Structure formats: C-alpha cells, structure tokens
Amino acid sequence: MTSPMSSPVRVAEGERGVASFDAVIVGAGPAGSAAAIELARAGRRVALLERGSFPGAKNVYGGVVYGRVLDELIPNWWTEAPIQRWVTRRQTMLLTPGQALTVDFRTENWGKPPYNGATTHRADFDAWLAGKAEEAGAKLLTSTLVTALRTDPGGRIVGVRTDRPDGDLDAGVVIAADGVNSFLAKQAGLYAEDQLANSTLGVKETLALPRETIEERFGVRGTDGVDIEMIGATKGIPGGGFLYTNLDSLSIGVVVDLTELGKAKVRPEELIAELKRHPSIAPLVRGGEIVEYAAHLIPEGGYHSMPTLTGNGLLIAGDAAAMCLAAGIWLEGVNFAIGSGMYAGRAAAAALAAGDTSTRGLAGYRERLASSFVLADHHKLRGAPGLLMSERVQRKYPAMLCDLVEGVFQVTNPQPKPGFRKLLLRSAKRHGVRLRDLARDAISGIRSYG
Structure with missing residues (x-):
C-alpha cells in the first residue's frame, strides 16, 4: 500500500488535495476494511486505499481466521463469509527427523455456531470484507500506491500523497493499515527501532488435492477441517511449521526467524520440501500438486515491539501495529487486525465528531484497545514470543x-x-x-x- 519515504511531505498553508475525506484508510486488509465499515456507518466520508488491483491481491495467508470478533461488526457473518473449512480438529506436533509427538484434539462444537476458527483464502476473505465497507458507504480506491503522509506547517497529518493521476487526498484523520513493517508508521516516527528484527518470514505452498482425498486422510467430512501446528520442523532455525486443510487443497509451510535463516544459509523452500518428506507428514501431502508458492513477513515481536499507536492525525492498526499474537498455543492475527481496525474506526469517528483529531483527541483508540482482547491478550502473553523462540x-x-x-x-x-x-x-x-x-x-x- 505504501512506498518507503524518509519523512512526511510538508504542505503549505491552504494547500489542498484534489479530494477531501473525513478519513483515509491505507490498506484494504482486515484492519483497514473493519475501520472503514465503522467510519462509514458513522456517516463519515471514507476512502479505503488498496495498492493491489483488488483487496487481497497482495496478501498471502495459509492459516486460520478466528472470526468471532465479527459478531460485533457483521452479525451472522458465518452465513456469507467465504470460508473453506471450519476447524474442528487441532493438532500440535513436536518433530524430530524420525519422530512425532502429537496432541490431537477434536470437537463437534467447533463445526456449528458459535464457530471457533476457519480456513480461508485471503484473496476471497479480504475482498468480501472490503465489499462490506463499500456497502456501508466507503469509497474503495484500488491500484493506489500511497507514497507519503502529508502534514501541515504545524506537523499535523492532513492526508496522503498517492501515485494516482488525480493527485493527493485530504483527510481529517489517516488510519495506517498498510501491513507489517509499516512505512507510514515509520514516516510518522512512531516506531522506535527497525521492525525487521521483530519479524519472521512465513513461506507456504498450496497443494491441490481432491476433496475426497483430504477428508479421508484427515478424518473429516463436509466442511470440517484440521489445523496442525509444529515445532521442530525448521532444522533448528527458530520458528515452526503448519499444515491446514482447505476444501480441495492444503496449505503447508514454515515460519522462521529472519536473522537465523540467513545465518543457516538455507532457502525456505528447502525447509518446506524437508517437512513434506517427514514420515508423519508425507502420507498427508502425497500426490499434492503445487499450485501456489508465497512468502510474507509476519510481525511476531509481540507487545513490546508495538509502535506508538496514535499520532497527530494518525492511527496505526493491524499488522502495521505489530498486532500478531505468536504465542505457540495461540497463533492469531486476522482477529486482532479486525478488532484493532474496528476500534480505530470508532475512535476516529469520535474524534471527528469532537473536532479534535490530534494525538490527544485520538487517545480513545488505545483506551478501547486496552479494554478489549486486542491489547489485553498481547499484554498477558508478552513473554511468550521470547520463550517460544x-x-x-x-x-x-x-x-x-x-x-x-x-x-x-x-x-x-x-x-x-x-x-x-x-x-x-x-x-x-x-x-x-x-x-x-x-x-x-x-x-x-x-x-x-x-
């Protein structure tokens, strides 16, 4: 969604962009779309910007969405969300080259409302959620690259500079939901250090398999699915492995520490190939045809790696705010993105109504996060990433x-x-x-x- 710039662009007094909005949201992922839904429903003029040709075009995801946070945003969301399978079986595996110790849990309760988790393709899920923002009244602008924040002479953020032929956009408040290693948060000086040190690299393959084969091998039927998380799957490089069932494909991959991966001089696709050869995994993926290979940075530093969440006219949400919970037992991200975006939208709407989008006027954002699962869970599990890695x-x-x-x-x-x-x-x-x-x-x- 953004291009790296060293600092925001200062605009002269009275200088305006070609379009004016109450809020400009950068990034049409789960955080950005949730924020856009809240602001549009509050009657605000909202621009939702997406660098890709459609929401989800630039996103890579091979995991589980925990969608209960949507209960508050889109009632009965499970009746229409583009879900692949509902996770009714969860396994945690400890691996050595020739051994596997597995904790295997399954329940029928997760295969009916209220659902717990589901596998989904991000291209489908993000497009669906952004469509809800459009239905609420937000204006979606795709193929739009944000190149800088715009500030007035007093330093308050007043919009964004884009690569669109029609120029820059004015905004009463900007919400940065531009993903891991957020350029906008860096431009605003809200990150104290380089976030690459707190990021891991997730790589995955999508393997096509007949639906009947998946259901037979994994012992599921209908839209029931399996979530397998692994430790010991990365040749001693800090990280873990995963295997998830979709309707007619599997997502398999690893998440590894960037620094240690470089030291090991191992290519990530080699780690996946070795994982697929493991005696406990090989029978599950046998015959799968690779239809996609993808890689993506993940912010796994936890609570202590989060940036300052509010600036003068700016809020940070989702992966841009390092809100990804990597705590071993709990590996969650999309639900925190949706939650943070929802609360960012509400805080922005309240600040706009009060006529104060300064840092002080936007302080309600962190208060909302702190009183919800978003920051409460991260704070409670703040020591988990260090122990796990x-x-x-x-x-x-x-x-x-x-x-x-x-x-x-x-x-x-x-x-x-x-x-x-x-x-x-x-x-x-x-x-x-x-x-x-x-x-x-x-x-x-x-x-x-x-």
Whole structure:
C-alpha cells in the first residue's frame, strides 16, 4: 500500500488535495476494511486505499481466521463469509527427523455456531470484507500506491500523497493499515527501532488435492477441517511449521526467524520440501500438486515491539501495529487486525465528531484497545514470543520429549520397565537439558500463559 519515504511531505498553508475525506484508510486488509465499515456507518466520508488491483491481491495467508470478533461488526457473518473449512480438529506436533509427538484434539462444537476458527483464502476473505465497507458507504480506491503522509506547517497529518493521476487526498484523520513493517508508521516516527528484527518470514505452498482425498486422510467430512501446528520442523532455525486443510487443497509451510535463516544459509523452500518428506507428514501431502508458492513477513515481536499507536492525525492498526499474537498455543492475527481496525474506526469517528483529531483527541483508540482482547491478550502473553523462540524450546525440548515418550511406550522385556523419573533424566541428559533450566522454563511458561 505504501512506498518507503524518509519523512512526511510538508504542505503549505491552504494547500489542498484534489479530494477531501473525513478519513483515509491505507490498506484494504482486515484492519483497514473493519475501520472503514465503522467510519462509514458513522456517516463519515471514507476512502479505503488498496495498492493491489483488488483487496487481497497482495496478501498471502495459509492459516486460520478466528472470526468471532465479527459478531460485533457483521452479525451472522458465518452465513456469507467465504470460508473453506471450519476447524474442528487441532493438532500440535513436536518433530524430530524420525519422530512425532502429537496432541490431537477434536470437537463437534467447533463445526456449528458459535464457530471457533476457519480456513480461508485471503484473496476471497479480504475482498468480501472490503465489499462490506463499500456497502456501508466507503469509497474503495484500488491500484493506489500511497507514497507519503502529508502534514501541515504545524506537523499535523492532513492526508496522503498517492501515485494516482488525480493527485493527493485530504483527510481529517489517516488510519495506517498498510501491513507489517509499516512505512507510514515509520514516516510518522512512531516506531522506535527497525521492525525487521521483530519479524519472521512465513513461506507456504498450496497443494491441490481432491476433496475426497483430504477428508479421508484427515478424518473429516463436509466442511470440517484440521489445523496442525509444529515445532521442530525448521532444522533448528527458530520458528515452526503448519499444515491446514482447505476444501480441495492444503496449505503447508514454515515460519522462521529472519536473522537465523540467513545465518543457516538455507532457502525456505528447502525447509518446506524437508517437512513434506517427514514420515508423519508425507502420507498427508502425497500426490499434492503445487499450485501456489508465497512468502510474507509476519510481525511476531509481540507487545513490546508495538509502535506508538496514535499520532497527530494518525492511527496505526493491524499488522502495521505489530498486532500478531505468536504465542505457540495461540497463533492469531486476522482477529486482532479486525478488532484493532474496528476500534480505530470508532475512535476516529469520535474524534471527528469532537473536532479534535490530534494525538490527544485520538487517545480513545488505545483506551478501547486496552479494554478489549486486542491489547489485553498481547499484554498477558508478552513473554511468550521470547520463550517460544528460545533455543531450548526450539532445538532441545522436541527431541527430549519425543525420546521420553518413546521410552515410556518401549517394551523392555526381559528387562523390567524403567521408572518415569529415570527416563526423564536419561532423555534430558541425552539432549543437554539441565533440570534447573527445565524448571525455569516451566515457571516462565506458567507466568507467560497463566
């Protein structure tokens, strides 16, 4: 949605763009569209800008959408949203090259309202949500690149500069929903440091398979689906793997630390190829035809990596505000984008009504976020990303736990069965895990997730 610029463009007193709006929203992803819906319903003139030829054209997503936040925005959304499958089975896997320890949970409750999570294609989902913004009255401008913020002589943001032939746009408030590593947030000086250090790289393949084959292999039927998350799938590079079922395709891929990926000198597609060869995964993806390969940066730094969320005439929402929850058990992003966009829209509408879109006038945005799941969950789980990406969790614990469980189930006749304590000590020693570190990490986990 944006092009990198070193600083906002200062406009002269009285200089105006060719079109004037109450709000300009940059980025027609879930955050931007949710904000546009709220503002348009409040009777405001809204421009929703999208760099791609249609909303979702530039977005890559192979995961699960947790859509319950839409209950408040679009009642009965599940009857019309472009959902592939409802996740009724969730697996968490710990992998070594020849082992897999899996926690497998399934429930019929997630296959009916109120739904929990669903797989979807972002091109479909984003276009649907942006269409709701248009229905509410927002003006969608596609194929529009924002090149800079525009400010008045006092430093207040008064619009955006675009690459459109008809020029710049005026706005009472700008909402930056321009995605990870937001150029607009950087231009406004709201990020204290380079966000690449807090970003991971997600890469995925979409594999076409017949619907009947998917349902047979994964033990589902109808529109029920499976979400598999993995640790130990990235050759020791901090990160994880995933496998999700769509109606007639699978999404498989890895998410890895950018810095460590560079040090390892491994191409991400090699990691996916190795994951597909794993004895626990190969039978699930056998015969799948690659129909898409994509890569995308993900803001996984958590609560402490978020920028200042409000500026003088500016709000930051969604991935642009690093609102992606990467906490191992919970891997969520779209729901936080929708929630933050919804509250950004409400805060902007209130500020416009009060005639004050300064930093102070927009302060209600953070207050709304803090009183909702958006910041509450991020704050509660602020220590989780560091624990999850630590060397022991990534490289030692999967092998230790797989060996421990193998020992528990191994029949040792004619020798007597070893006790659990002996097996634990043996596995910990074999993989270089000190019990005091194990206890320390357990305490950190309780604090992070408790």
